Amino acid sequence: MQKNDKLNITIIGAGNVATVFASKFLRAGHHIDAIWSNNPEHAAILANQCHAQILKSLSELPSTSDIVLIAIKDESILEVVEKISNCNAILIHTAGSVEMQVLSAASKKTGVFYPLQSIRKEIPVSENIPLLIDGSSEEVLLQIKNLALSVSNLVKISGDEERLKLHLAAVFVSNFTNHLYHLTYEWCEQEQLSYELLLPLIREVANRQTGEAPSDWQTGPASRGDLQTIDKHLVLLKENPFMQALYRMMSEDLLARMQKKDELRTHNILS
Amino acid sequence: MQKNDKLNITIIGAGNVATVFASKFLRAGHHIDAIWSNNPEHAAILANQCHAQILKSLSELPSTSDIVLIAIKDESILEVVEKISNCNAILIHTAGSVEMQVLSAASKKTGVFYPLQSIRKEIPVSENIPLLIDGSSEEVLLQIKNLALSVSNLVKISGDEERLKLHLAAVFVSNFTNHLYHLTYEWCEQEQLSYELLLPLIREVANRQTGEAPSDWQTGPASRGDLQTIDKHLVLLKENPFMQALYRMMSEDLLARMQKKDELRTHNILS
Numbered sequence: 086m087q088k089n090d091k092l093n094i095t096i097i098g099a100g101n102v103a104t105v106f107a108s109k110f111l112r113a114g115h116h117i118d119a120i121w122s123n124n125p126e127h128a129a130i131l132a133n134q135c136h137a138q139i140l141k142s143l144s145e146l147p148s149t150s151d152i153v154l155i156a157i158k159d160e161s162i163l164e165v166v167e168k169i170s171n172c173n174a175i176l177i178h179t180a181g182s183v184e185m186q187v188l189s190a191a192s193k194k195t196g197v198f199y200p201l202q203s204i205r206k207e208i209p210v211s212e213n214i215p216l217l218i219d220g221s222s223e224e225v226l227l228q229i230k231n232l233a234l235s236v237s238n239l240v241k242i243s244g245d246e247e248r249l250k251l252h253l254a255a256v257f258v259s260n261f262t263n264h265l266y267h268l269t270y271e272w273c274e275q276e277q278l279s280y281e282l283l284l285p286l287i288r289e290v291a292n293r294q295t296g297e298a299p300s301d302w303q304t305g306p307a308s309r310g311d312l313q314t315i316d317k318h319l320v321l322l323k324e325n326p327f328m329q330a331l332y333r334m335m336s337e338d339l340l341a342r343m344q345k346k347d348e349l350r351t352h353n354i355l356s
Numbered sequence: 357m358q359k360n361d362k363l364n365i366t367i368i369g370a371g372n373v374a375t376v377f378a379s380k381f382l383r384a385g386h387h388i389d390a391i392w393s394n395n396p397e398h399a400a401i402l403a404n405q406c407h408a409q410i411l412k413s414l415s416e417l418p419s420t421s422d423i424v425l426i427a428i429k430d431e432s433i434l435e436v437v438e439k440i441s442n443c444n445a446i447l448i449h450t451a452g453s454v455e456m457q458v459l460s461a462a463s464k465k466t467g468v469f470y471p472l473q474s475i476r477k478e479i480p481v482s483e484n485i486p487l488l489i490d491g492s493s494e495e496v497l498l499q500i501k502n503l504a505l506s507v508s509n510l511v512k513i514s515g516d517e518e519r520l521k522l523h524l525a526a527v528f529v530s531n532f533t534n535h536l537y538h539l540t541y542e543w544c545e546q547e548q549l550s551y552e553l554l555l556p557l558i559r560e561v562a563n564r565q566t567g568e569a570p571s572d573w574q575t576g577p578a579s580r581g582d583l584q585t586i587d588k589h590l591v592l593l594k595e596n597p598f599m600q601a602l603y604r605m606m607s608e609d610l611l612a613r614m615q616k617k618d619e620l621r622t623h624n625i626l627s
Binding site for chain 2: 101158159160181182201202203204205208213214215239241247249250251252253254255256257258259260261262263264265266267268269270272273276278279280281282283284285286287288289290291292293294295296298299300302303304305306307308309311313314317318321322327328330331332334335338339
């Protein structure tokens, strides 16, 4: 990154995404002008960490800022945009499910900078964070691209629709997966089993994913049509109706796929 | 491991578990006497890999074997046990959901050696494989424990009931997680999205698990009560009824938990 690519950035928000990217921007040589949060304590903590001012009002954005990054909950963006005035900077949000266009009420130059990653400020993300970016003009997009490339080497230009779809995909592989872990954690607590014994298995299944069809690596009772074991498991879950319903649903889908594969195999032999 | 702890082992089965443990046993200094499989080609391949004989009949087990390890599908174990005769060795199976006692029709000395891991012979498992073991007597259990410790440092004595319950837990964190990945993979194919962009996220969510409650790391629309985004996602899934039903089910459970947490928080403030 060249010296003249260093940007002055104001961050709206002081949560997980704001905190993690503030630190990444600083490391990449950018300057954080100011931090705003609806929680003044959180704003003070993050402003202190990155030697920035605390922004008192959204109608008094620093005139020095090239970029104003809104990193708050998706559902609060509209409300914040309504409070912004006199914004000459590029106004960007970090949301998967919000259209870029909602920002145009507050700035002529708008964009998106969406991290396709589950970000918690307590846990350093060791890997590159894939960034889906967009911009309201070629020129704006180029500046956002430069910012994105200064903190990640996985940068993809993506419009509203594609971003929303990838956000949905992320919910399945991240939020729902994490919830499967949590349901299992609770089951282990209830049955006095060691959840920790499952950690190597959890890591193995995730780390073996390479982009090929995950069904190639499927194992377990449903994938081999083992109805006896499935029945034994369903009996064990009789006091846990939610887990039992989920077990039944997933296993039925896996069994149906297995049968379909078997039929195809038989058909190939016969034809 | 001392020299006199080296064991002679016959393996019944030539699939994923048989192949991976045959190689681990050899590396630990044990000797593989013979391999049997109902698929003679598979038996020949594995026997060749570990310089063992091919066993023609289950009624002619090598008299030299200390251990006979049955590593086949859970639902085929009973059938194989019925064919075994003249077994003086310790007879062990590797199944999560089968009682140890089914082996006692074929040998006086029986045990269990259950790997709590998703094992595919094509993929080397880099980590230690947790082993849940059992034995029909103290003496037998000690021998199985020595064998287990020679190939893993995560060994736990576990009876039929605990093993079945941990097997169920493994189905959730491994098979169902993998199926979530696969459903997402198919969705990406259908919508022409890059599934590979999701790989850092998949790894991050799994690798941050440390044994603490996974709900501590939950992110996403349902965990923050973002009903607008949930609605947008459900609309996107209108042509995928299975994924839509799953999305609704998981999100409702996450939302209910969030509301409960909020109520508890309010209650704490009020009381």
